[in-house]
Amino acid sequence: MERVPCAVVGTGNIGTDLMEKLRRSEVLELRAMVGIDPQSEGLAKARSYGIEATHDGIDWLLAHTDGIRLVFEATSAKIHARHAPLLRDAGLVAIDLTPAAVGPAVVPPVNLRQHLEEPNVNMITCGGQATAPIVAAVSRVTRVPYAEIVSTVASRSAGPGTRQNIDEFTQRTARGLESIGGAEHGKAIIILNPAEPPIVMRNTVYCALPGGADRDAVAASIQEMVTEVASYVPGYRLKSPPLFEDGSFRTPAGEVPARVIALLEVEGAGDYLPRYAGNLDIMTASAVRVAETLAVERLREGIPP
Amino acid sequence: MTAAFRLTDTTLRDGSHALSHRFTEEQVRAIAGALDAAGVPVIELSHGDGLGGSSFNYGFSARDERDLLAEAADVVRRAKLAVLLLPGIGVAWDLKVVREIGAGVARIATHCTEADIAEQHIRMAKELGMEAVGFLMMSHMVEPPKLVEQARLMESYGADCVYVVDSAGALTIPQARERVRALRDALGCEIGFHAHNNLSLAVANSLAAIEEGATQIDGCLSGLGAGAGNCPIEILAAVCDRLGIPTGVDPFALMDAAEEVVRPIMPRQQIIDRSALLLGYAGVYSSFLLHAERASERYGVPTHEILVELGKRKVVGGQEDMIVDVAVELAARSERGDI
Numbered sequence: 332m333e334r335v336p337c338a339v340v341g342t343g344n345i346g347t348d349l350m351e352k353l354r355r356s357e358v359l360e361l362r363a364m365v366g367i368d369p370q371s372e373g374l375a376k377a378r379s380y381g382i383e384a385t386h387d388g389i390d391w392l393l394a395h396t397d398g399i400r401l402v403f404e405a406t407s408a409k410i411h412a413r414h415a416p417l418l419r420d421a422g423l424v425a426i427d428l429t430p431a432a433v434g435p436a437v438v439p440p441v442n443l444r445q446h447l448e449e450p451n452v453n454m455i456t457c458g459g460q461a462t463a464p465i466v467a468a469v470s471r472v473t474r475v476p477y478a479e480i481v482s483t484v485a486s487r488s489a490g491p492g493t494r495q496n497i498d499e500f501t502q503r504t505a506r507g508l509e510s511i512g513g514a515e516h517g518k519a520i521i522i523l524n525p526a527e528p529p530i531v532m533r534n535t536v537y538c539a540l541p542g543g544a545d546r547d548a549v550a551a552s553i554q555e556m557v558t559e560v561a562s563y564v565p566g567y568r569l570k571s572p573p574l575f576e577d578g579s580f581r582t583p584a585g586e587v588p589a590r591v592i593a594l595l596e597v598e599g600a601g602d603y604l605p606r607y608a609g610n611l612d613i614m615t616a617s618a619v620r621v622a623e624t625l626a627v628e629r630l631r632e633g634i635p636p
Numbered sequence: 637m638t639a640a641f642r643l644t645d646t647t648l649r650d651g652s653h654a655l656s657h658r659f660t661e662e663q664v665r666a667i668a669g670a671l672d673a674a675g676v677p678v679i680e681l682s683h684g685d686g687l688g689g690s691s692f693n694y695g696f697s698a699r700d701e702r703d704l705l706a707e708a709a710d711v712v713r714r715a716k717l718a719v720l721l722l723p724g725i726g727v728a729w730d731l732k733v734v735r736e737i738g739a740g741v742a743r744i745a746t747h748c749t750e751a752d753i754a755e756q757h758i759r760m761a762k763e764l765g766m767e768a769v770g771f772l773m774m775s776h777m778v779e780p781p782k783l784v785e786q787a788r789l790m791e792s793y794g795a796d797c798v799y800v801v802d803s804a805g806a807l808t809i810p811q812a813r814e815r816v817r818a819l820r821d822a823l824g825c826e827i828g829f830h831a832h833n834n835l836s837l838a839v840a841n842s843l844a845a846i847e848e849g850a851t852q853i854d855g856c857l858s859g860l861g862a863g864a865g866n867c868p869i870e871i872l873a874a875v876c877d878r879l880g881i882p883t884g885v886d887p888f889a890l891m892d893a894a895e896e897v898v899r900p901i902m903p904r905q906q907i908i909d910r911s912a913l914l915l916g917y918a919g920v921y922s923s924f925l926l927h928a929e930r931a932s933e934r935y936g937v938p939t940h941e942i943l944v945e946l947g948k949r950k951v952v953g954g955q956e957d958m959i960v961d962v963a964v965e966l967a968a969r970s971e972r973g974d975i
Contacts, residue, residue, distance in 0.1 A: 395859040479692045481957045486750060497753045498727040518691055521724040526950040527750040535957035537692040571964050578935065590692060594961050 334360035336398045337628035340389060340414065341405030342373030344490075344604055345428055349403050350377060351602035358623040362399055363391045376444045389414050396421050401622050404429060407492055415451055425451040426618050426624060428491070430499050438511050439620045440559045441467045447628050452621060456500050457610035458482035458519055459507035460617045461567070465536040465593050466512025469554035472548045476584035477539040478514035479593065480504065485524040485529030488608035497521060514538070516584045531566075532597040532609035539580060539587040546575050549591055554613030556594075563620040564613050566598030566606070637689035639884030640876070642852045644678040644741075644828075645671050645869055647898060648708065649720050651860035653923045655903065661707045663901055667857065668708040670897050673716045674889035676869070678741055680718040680854075681708050684862065685954070686745060687719055687734065688726035694923075702737055703974035704801055709738035714838055716740040719770070723753045725954060728760040734737050735764045744790075745771035745801070747952045751786040754809030756973025758793040769828065769852070770795035773953045776806040780818035785945040787819050797826035797852050801952055802841065805832030805863055806919040812841040813848050820849040823919050828852030831867040833859055836908055846881065857890065857898040858906065859885045863915045863922025870894040915928060918947030927956050931963035941966055 337359050346364065351375065353361040364377035369386040377384035383392045392402070402423045403577045404411045411431035418425045427433060434451030437443045441464055446452055454460065462480040469475050482504070493500060501519045508517030524530050540549070550573045561567045574592040597609030604611045628634075647667055664681065671679050672780035682701050683689030690697040708717055717954060729842050732740050742761035744754045754770060761768040770790030776784055787798040800815045807815070812829065819827045829845035831838035831854070844854050855872050859865030873887035911929070915922055922945050928946075932939040945962045 340840050352950070417864070418782075473673075481955075483691050483955055483957075491752075494750075494752045495755060497723050498756065501724065501727060507741060518688075519956070520691065522952065522954040523724070523747065523753065524950070524952050524955065525747065527954075533958075533961075535693070539692075570961060571968070574964065575961065580692065581698070583690075592957075593958060594957070 334358060335400055335630070336360050336362045337401035337403065338363040338392055339398050339403045339405060339470040340365045340392065342368070342371040342377070343405065344612060345615060346403070346405040347363055347373035347376060348475060348603040348611065349405060349618065350382070351617060352615055352619045354380065356619060356623060356628050359401070359619070363392065363395070365389065369495055386391065389417060393417060393421055395401045396423060400424060401626060403618055403622065413617060419450045426622050427451060427453045428618055429615055430456070430496070430503060434502065436507055436511060438463045438467070439617055439624065440464055440556065441513050443621060443624055447625065447632065448634055452623070454614055456504045457484070457532070457614050458500065458504040458521060459511070461534045461595060461597055462504070462531070462536045463507045463512040464556050464560050465553055465595070466508050466514050466538060468552040469538045469549055469591060470513030472552045473544040474541050475514040475538045476510070476541065476552055476587060477516045477582035478508045479518040479520070479537045480508065481520045481522065481535045482610070483510050483524055483530070484610045485607050486523045486525040487529050487531070488532070488610055489523050516582070529532045529605070529607040531607045534597065536593040536595065536596040538591050539582045539584065540589040540591055542588050544589065553593055564597065564616045565600055566609055566612065568596055570594040570596055638866065638882065640881045641846050641850060641883070642677050643869060643883060643885055644718060644852060644854045645676045646680040646854050646866060647671070647856040647860050648679065648681035648704070650684060650862055650866050651856050653862035653926065654860050654865070654906070655901070656926060657683055657690065657695045659704060660699060661704065664704045664707045665711050666897050667893070669711040669887070671857070672712040674893060675885040676693070676715055676780040677884065678718050679708060679712060679715045679763035680720060681705050681862050682719045686722040686726050687730040689722070702733060705734055705737045705739060710861050716767070718743055718766045720745055721757055722746070722954060723757050728757045730755065731760050731764055731766065735766060739766065741767040741769060743769040743771050745773050748772040748783060748786060749773050751789040754790060755793045758790060758795055762794040770798040771830070772799060773801045773803045774806055774921065775800045775802055775815055776811065780814050783815055784822045785824055786819050791823050791825050793824060797828050798823060799828035799830050799852070800845070802832055803917045803921050804837065805834030805922055807837070807841055809837060809840055809844050810837070813844045815878055816845045816848040819968050826851045828854065830854040832862065832916070832922045833864040833866065833906065834908065834912050834922060839871055842867045842872055843875065849869060856904065857894040860898055860902060860906065864908045864912035868894065879881040909945060914940050914943045918944055920947045920951070921953040924956065924959060927959045932960050935963040935967045937963050937970065938965040
């Protein structure tokens with residue numbers, strides 16, 4: 332199959348890591364790295380790979396769209412809000428890794444198929460990509476009145492955008508647990524840990540279980556989902572089999588008799604970003620999976636780019 | 637005579653850990669009323685892990701903290717009400733809600749190296765016309781220059797006071813002293829000190845902090861709080877009296893409140909047993925204690941081993957989920973015969 336041309340806008344850590352992953356793709360062909368800083372390390376790297384690299388920003392891209400169908404946006408929420416309509420008018424599908432949330436939030440194994448025709452999809456948050464699949468795995472087997480996640484990331488892997496607006500992370504992730512995970516109520520917590528050497532990203536997912544929930548089915552469903560996510564995020568793994576705890580838990584959705592806990596670790600692939608930064612790796616790996624799926628499915632379905 | 641420092645009582649916030657977040661309306665009215673009558677100028681109330689802390693990870697509150705705050709607002713006549721908020725757990729929006737209920741002081745807490753996540757919350761507190769206090773938790777984990785750098789950030793966002801918070805009760809007297817002094821020398825705003833008694837130094841460290849120029853000091857009736865508890869304010873007030881340090885509070889009224897209002901509802905005395913001592917010795921977040929005891933029971937591994945392992949992993953405040961992780965791992969290890 333001929334590879335589908337795409338471009339990356341934003342040449343920082345995320346954009347550069349995307350480039351490394353895209354170079355391996357059998358479905359996508361990275362045509363251009365688009366930045367604004369002539370000194371950018373990402374642009375220099377792109378040139379060394381023989382990939383078109385420009386610091387003339389979105390204007391350059393809009394003037395050179397020939398053949399390009401998908402655009403990864405790895406800038407900032409503010410910038411993407413400005414780019415989104417321009418990309419749409421140019422007939423380019425946007426995969427948005429910023430918190431702009433112009434398009435619907437997608438998690439590849441859970442709800443991507445419902446959004447194949449969208450001109451713009453959003454990658455929620457790293458915590459959302461790591462935990463919403465687990466909540467969805469539980470909610471496809473039993474009711475989940477309440478789900479809660481704790482994401483712990485190395486301080487060094489949390490950029491200024493996340494730090495200045497940490498509420499956005501907790502609120503958007505919590506909504507993702509509901510809209511994508513299928514929980515009736517969601518809560519998200521993020522912790523930054525400054526330990527050296529930096530810790531690998533950790534996620535703990537708690538789901539409230541109603542009485543009589545089929546625990547074997549819940550555990551099997553979680554394991555299956557972990558395997559599926561690990562197929563595109565190789566460092567995604569359960570630290571131990573899902574834990575079931577009995578008690579009387581006074582959740583915001585009422586008292587429940589049990590909970591299941593999934594302890595997850597996300598180690599990065601170490602493409603451009605360091606291995607501990609699983610939180611960034613899961614964003615770029617998921618975005619590539621989204622783009623590959625869109626490329627294959629849209630072409631198959633005859634949906635215009 | 638003007639008080640040498642402003643006392644903030646946190647029985648209804650840090651003490652919430654010791655009660656597994658089960659304060660009732662009646663208890664809140666009795667404690668807040670007694671504190672107010674004794675002249676305590678600031679009373680903090682929220683879930684132990686701050687606004688929005690009610691969760692699987694930290695324990696669900698028996699009563700909504702906003703309802704409890706309204707009860708406190710109803711009984712206090714002089715004291716200001718304060719709330720704690722940890723960015724990453726609670727959100728800035730929570731401040732609007734508690735402001736309307738009557739909270740006048742917002743205490744924004746971050747790990748001692750992560751002050752920049754507090755910017756939006758400190759600014760929001762100021763916008764709402766609240767007093768903003770920056771709370772640098774686990775201050776024992778960094779040297780004074782780093783703490784100064786982080787405190788300056790909080791001051792730059794608008795904090796009226798920045799606290800050296802000894803969350804693990806791990807600071808020795810010289811360490812407490814040098815941290816307060818470093819902040820005092822570098823900052824224009826007020827400096828505060830929050831102690832835990834795991835090394836039996838809560839009162840001594842608070843006194844050292846006062847000597848170094850701290851003008852806000854935290855404590856709890858009977859020391860009710862996480863780990864071995866906080867600085868017992870009835871003791872601090874009595875010692876200050878003997879030292880001739882004006883406190884502005886009535887030590888006898890505090891002794892009565894500690895003895896008659898708080899002691900009867902304490903699930904256990906705030907003693908320094910092996911686990912509590914290890915929190916201070918290994919530098920582990922004090923509120924991990926009861927969670928570790930529960931995990932110990934559930935997974936059949938000793939509490940103190942869990943705590944020591946958490947210390948080795950340099951776990952920070954809020955990472956209560958690591959307690960289960962460590963317990964499960966220790967249980968698996970002992971099953972394999974590795975220990």
